[in-house]
Every structure is written in structure tokens, then in C-alpha cells.
Amino acid sequence: MASKTQYYTAMSIDGYIAGPGSSLDWLFQAGPSTAKEDRFSAFFGQVGAMAMGAATYLWAVEHDQLLHNPGKWQEYYGTTPCWIFSHRDLPAVPGADLRFAAGQIPPAHDQMARAARGKNIWIVGGQFADCGLIDEILLAIAPAILGAGVPVLSRRLPASSLALTAAEHDQRFTFLTYRLHRQ
Numbered sequence: 001m002a003s004k005t006q007y008y009t010a011m012s013i014d015g016y017i018a019g020p021g022s023s024l025d026w027l028f029q030a031g032p033s034t035a036k037e038d039r040f041s042a043f044f045g046q047v048g049a050m051a052m053g054a055a056t057y058l059w060a061v062e063h064d065q066l067l068h069n070p071g072k073w074q075e076y077y078g079t080t081p082c083w084i085f086s087h088r089d090l091p092a093v094p095g096a097d098l099r100f101a102a103g104q105i106p107p108a109h110d111q112m113a114r115a116a117r118g119k120n121i122w123i124v125g126g127q128f129a130d131c132g133l134i135d136e137i138l139l140a141i142a143p144a145i146l147g148a149g150v151p152v153l154s155r156r157l158p159a160s161s162l163a164l165t166a167a168e169h170d171q172r173f174t175f176l177t178y179r180l181h182r183q
Contacts, residue, residue, distance in 0.1 A: 003113065004135040005121040005128060008043055008154060010036075010142050010173075016149035022055040023149075024063070030142040035170035043138065047080055047111040048119025051101075055150075056085035056124050070094040081115045083108055085127070105131045129155055134180055137162070141174040154179065 009017050010027050019026045064072045073096045081097040085108075086088050101108045105127050108163060112121050120146050139152070157180070166177040 002046070003118055003120050004115055005109070005123060005133050006043075006136045006138055007123045007129065007134050007153065008040075008138040009124065010140040011152045012142055012144045012146045012149075014147065015152050016097070016144045016146040017054075017152050018059070018150035018165075019146050020149055022059050024059060026144050026146055027142055030144050031172055033170055033172045034174050035175070036140050036166075039140065044077075044122070046120045048116030049081050049083070050077070050122040050124070051083040051085060051108070051112060051157075052124040053127075054084065054088065056088060056163045057084045057086070057090065061091065066093045066096075067091055070096065081112075083112060105133065109133050129153060129157060136165075136180065137141060137176075137178040139174075139176045139178075141176065143172050 010030075011017050012026065018024055021102050049100070061067060066073050070093050073093045077096070079097055081099060083099045083101050085101050086107075087102045090100065093102075099111070109121070109128065123134060137153070161181050162178045164176065164179060166175070168175045
């Protein structure tokens with residue numbers, strides 16, 4: 001099976017991945033879901049490289065105090081290399097395999113694909129969609145309505161480029177998987 005570049009995220013019913021101030025606290029308040037945890041574990045087991053933007057990275061660093069407790073990064077992500085996209089200097093979590101990038105997306109994606117060694121690439125951000133580099137969108141829709149915040153993928157993807165390949169749910173979350181057709 002060929003590796004895929006996947007955008008995987010949790011979102012509120014009204015389409016936000018983070019609340020005001022880029023906070024993810026709302027997701028922890030959405031309550032537990034064994035299906036969500038099991039899905040993420042299975043998903044992350046197939047990930048060989050990942051990428052996130054500066055806002056997500058800084059929220060995680062501050063929320064989990066990762067500069068003072070770097071072992072939490074390894075608990076979450078192990079030794080998976082992570083590209084952090086930012087045009088400013090950011091603090092590095094000690095011991096984490098972080099690669100700070102500020103340039104073009106396609107060359108970084110090529111580096112990620114080599115580092116992934118046949119496994120999938122997890123994208124936490126939409127710029128890869130702008131470059132036509134996302135193969136799948138995986139959404140865990142949480143029982144929350146935020147009213148404002150950071151929208152999922154904050155860009156236009158026409159219906160003709162998306163094909164629903166899976167839809168499931170448990171008592172709290174809905175899980176959708178879309179395959180992207182490159183135009």
C-alpha cells in the first residue's frame with residue numbers, strides 16, 4: 001500500500017478546529033470517546049512523519065508545558081519527526097525530532113516523505129491542500145459548538161474534489177473520511 005498524506009483533526013459541529021486564541025481546551029471538554037482514542041492510535045501507528053503550524057505547536061508547548069516536561073512530547077508522538085512551519089524562531093522541545101521550516105511546502109513534503117520511509121504523513125494545517133498534496137481528510141466531529149475560532153482547512157475545496165469514503169460514529173463523535181481527487 002502506498003503512503004498517504006493525511007489531514008487528520010478533530011472539529012466542532014460548526015467546523016472549528018480551535019476556539020478563540022487557538023485554544024484546544026474545548027476538545028478536552030467534549031468528553032471521552034474510546035472510539036476516538038482507538039481511531040487516533042491506529043491512525044498514528046501508520047504515521048512516519050508529521051507537520052504542524054506555529055500556532056498549534058505553541059499551544060501544545062504552553063498547554064502541556066513541554067519545555068519543562070519534554071517527556072510528554074515523546075508520550076504523544078514518540079520519535080516521529082515533526083516539521084514545524086513558521087516564519088519566526090520558536091523554542092524547541094528538548095529531545096523531540098523537530099525540523100523548523102519556513103520555505104515552500106513541496107520541498108518540505110519531499111523531505112517528510114523520505115523521513116516517513118513508506119509510512120503516512122500527518123498534516124495539521126491546510127497549506128498542503130493549497131499545493132495539492134493531501135490525499136485524505138479524516139475528521140472526528142466532536143459534540144461542541146464553538147461559534148468562532150480557527151476553521152477546518154480555512155480554504156476552498158470544491159465538492160467535486162472530495163469523495164466520502166467512510167462515515168461512522170459512536171455515542172459522542174462522528175468520524176468522516178474523504179479522499180481528495182486532484183484537479
